Amino acid sequence: MSLLANATRRKGDPRILRSGPGSLGAADRLARAIGWFSIGLGVVQMLAPRRVTRALGLRGQEGLVRAYGAREVASGMLALSVDPSVGLRSRIIGDAVDAATLMAALRPGNPKRDNVLLALAMVAGVAALDILADRALQARHGREQARAPRRTLPQAPPRAGDRSGFPQGLAQARGAARDFVVPHDFRRSF
Amino acid sequence: MRALVWHGKEDIRCDTVSDPAIEDPRDAIIKVTSCxxxxxxxxxxxxxxxxxxPGDIMGHETMGEVVEVGSAAKGSLKKGDRIVVPFTINCGSCAQCKRGNFSVCETSNRNKAMADKVFGHAGAGLFGYSALTGGYPGGQAEYLRVPFADQTHIKVPDGLSDEQVLFLSDILPTGWQAAVACDIQPEDTVAIWGCGPVGQMAIRSAVLLGAKQVIAIDRLPERLGMAAAGGAITINFEEDSVIERLNELTGGKGPEKCIDAVGMESHVGLGQPDTLLDRAKQVVMLENDRPHVLREMIYVCRPAGILSVPGVYSGLVDKLPFGLVMNKGLTIRTGQTHVKRWTDDLLRRIEDGQIDPSFVITHTVGLEEGPEMYNIFRNKQDGCIKVVLKP
Structure with missing residues (x-):
């Protein structure tokens, strides 16, 4: 990756020598992996629905599988966006829908019951991963999450108690810059 | 040196990179003391x-000490000078610079050919803000090469701390320009959407320029609290209707001047259903920006009023009621900040004690903590409003 990044640098611009700590956490990486998995699964479902229905004894349900595939792609795209939790939660709902569909396929006359059971186990596993990833993202990025107080460097001045920004007070600040001459090209047009 | 390097979406790392060097006689190298x-x-x-x-160095709010000067910049700078670096790189000699329109300098964007194709006509080069603005390495680093350094600097007088002057690089002149663009009159109400750092500076600027009342709109208590400390009447848009409150506060007429200090990433929420549609369009690349604030400003602004837009927009916006702009005779003023046009005046006001921009700082940390601070700032955790990094 650094090689590629360095190859696109202009002559003279700093090049990466060694990569350091980054902003992506384990939860972010897990959400991204789930997002790509979701898109991959969705594409398979949309392009080869007959293979899926044949494996699960759901012949005649190709349209339904295609729709589920579209849902998977949409959820995956959301999981890769800046709001990954939305994608993960839509996946969790989708997992429940998938499970309900598979439960219906567990009917006694279905010769592919074993495959259906296997698929159900996979859906349960993936659902657990979706929930885990969503919780991990909330723990990492939720606004309300408690954070260790950030370190203020010793050489930095103490945080100001006064947040007004006006050292001489608010009353004195009001209109204090009325002496400023607004440039001609910034004057109002009406 | 160490620098905060962009590797992809939400992936910023504190990497070790090679040091910058003088490339042009007008360059200077600074040792960054604060960014x-x-x-x-x-x-x-x-x-x-x-x-x-991947590999782009972030950062455009930087100051430091000059450690190397190119031969053509020696008349303006010398080793040891403390300077703030404006985020808009300007040559000082093109037609736009001569007019004071430094943010659209015709010379400093080194990717002008590409930018011309995208923008029609390119703007100035900016530090750390994509190839479209010149692809210059940014200043969240231990050292920074300053192109056109003979022009692109603000000398810091003795006696002022980094914290007092650092924001001359961007947010203070940006908030100031936004307020100046409103041409504030003593009877004016100025409504400001967004109480992030630029919004806070716009509030202080509007107060200093003598607005009758300044109204600040946000949803985060710590930001609204800081806005109130600066003299603004606050509206929490999750608790109150912005349009109803603004009309109440202006005798039903709407504010004369409106400032959008939010830009392309409006908060997405059920209370603002248009943002849900915009967000969905962004995911499938049907729209670049979420212009909720622009829509609200256009609707509520008093006819013949001014909309000032310092908030960053990147490209295409949908469902903008331009018919209202036309029929209400609104004036829209926007643009990147002509930093150097305002900084002499602002520096004097800082020295005189009219304003101390350091009020906005909530976190001061080392450069290595920068990547995590991007998360904390973005997530609005720990009351974070403004992060200063000390390389």
Whole structure:
């Protein structure tokens, strides 16, 4: 990756020598992996629905599988966006829908019951991963999450108690810059 | 040296990179003493601005000590000078610079050919803000090469701390320009959407310029509290109707002047259903920006009023009621900040004690903590409003 990044640098611009700590956490990486998995699964479902229905004894349900595939792609795209939790939660709902569909396929006359059971186990596993990833993202990025107080460097001045920004007070600040001459090209047009 | 390097969406790392060197006689190299994370850096963090490449160094709010000067910059700078670096790089000699329109300098964008194709005509080069603005390495680093350094600097007088002057690089002149663009009159109400760092500076600027009342709109208590401390009447848009409150506070007429200090990433919420549609369109690349604030400003602004837009927008916006703009005779003023046009005056006001921009700082940390601070700033955790990094 650094090689590629360095190859696109202009002559003279700093090049990466060694990569350091980054902003992506384990939860972010897990959400991204789930997002790509979701898109991959969705594409398979949309392009080869007959293979899926044949494996699960759901012949005649190709349209339904295609729709589920579209849902998977949409959820995956959301999981890769800046709001990954939305994608993960839509996946969790989708997992429940998938499970309900598979439960219906567990009917006694279905010769592919074993495959259906296997698929159900996979859906349960993936659902657990979706929930885990969503919780991990909330723990990492939720606004309300408690954070260790950030370190203020010793050489930095103490945080100001006064947040007004006006050292001489608010009353004195009001209109204090009325002496400023607004440039001609910034004057109002009406 | 160490630097905060963009590797992709939400992936910023504190990497070790090679040191910058003088490339042009007008260059200077500074040892960075303080730099900051800007709200507009979050657009890069979210990969909302096109033409970023892995390996790009972030940062455009930087100051430091001059350690090397190119031969052509020696008349203006010398080793040991403390300077603040304006985020807009300007040559000082093109037609736009001569008019004071430094943010659209015709010379400093080194990717002008590409930018001309995208923008029609390119703007100035900016530090750390994608190939479209020149692809210059940014200042969240231990050292920074300053191009056109003979012009692109603000000398810091003795006796002022880094914290007092650092924001001359961007957010203070940006808030100031936004307020100046409103041409504030003593009877004016100025409504400001967004109480992030630029919004806070716009509030202080509007107060200093003598607005009758300044109204600040946000949803985060710590930001609204800081806005109130600066003299604004506050509206929490999650608790009150912005349009109803603004009309109440202006005798039913609406504010004369409106400032959008939010930009392309409006808060997405059920209370603002248009943002849900915009967000969905962004995911499938049907729209670049979420212009909720623009829509609200256009609707509520008093006829013949002014809309000032310092908030960053990147490209296409949908469902903008331009018929209202036309029929109400609104004036829209926007643009990147002509930093150097305002900084002599602002520096004097800081020295005189009229304003001390350091009020906005909530976090001061080392450069190595920068990547995590991007998360904390973006997530609005720990009361974070403004992060200063000390390389």
């Amino acid at each position: 900051a994370i800007c709200g507009s850096d979050l657009h890069l963090f979210h990969n909302m601005i096109p033409a970023m490449s």
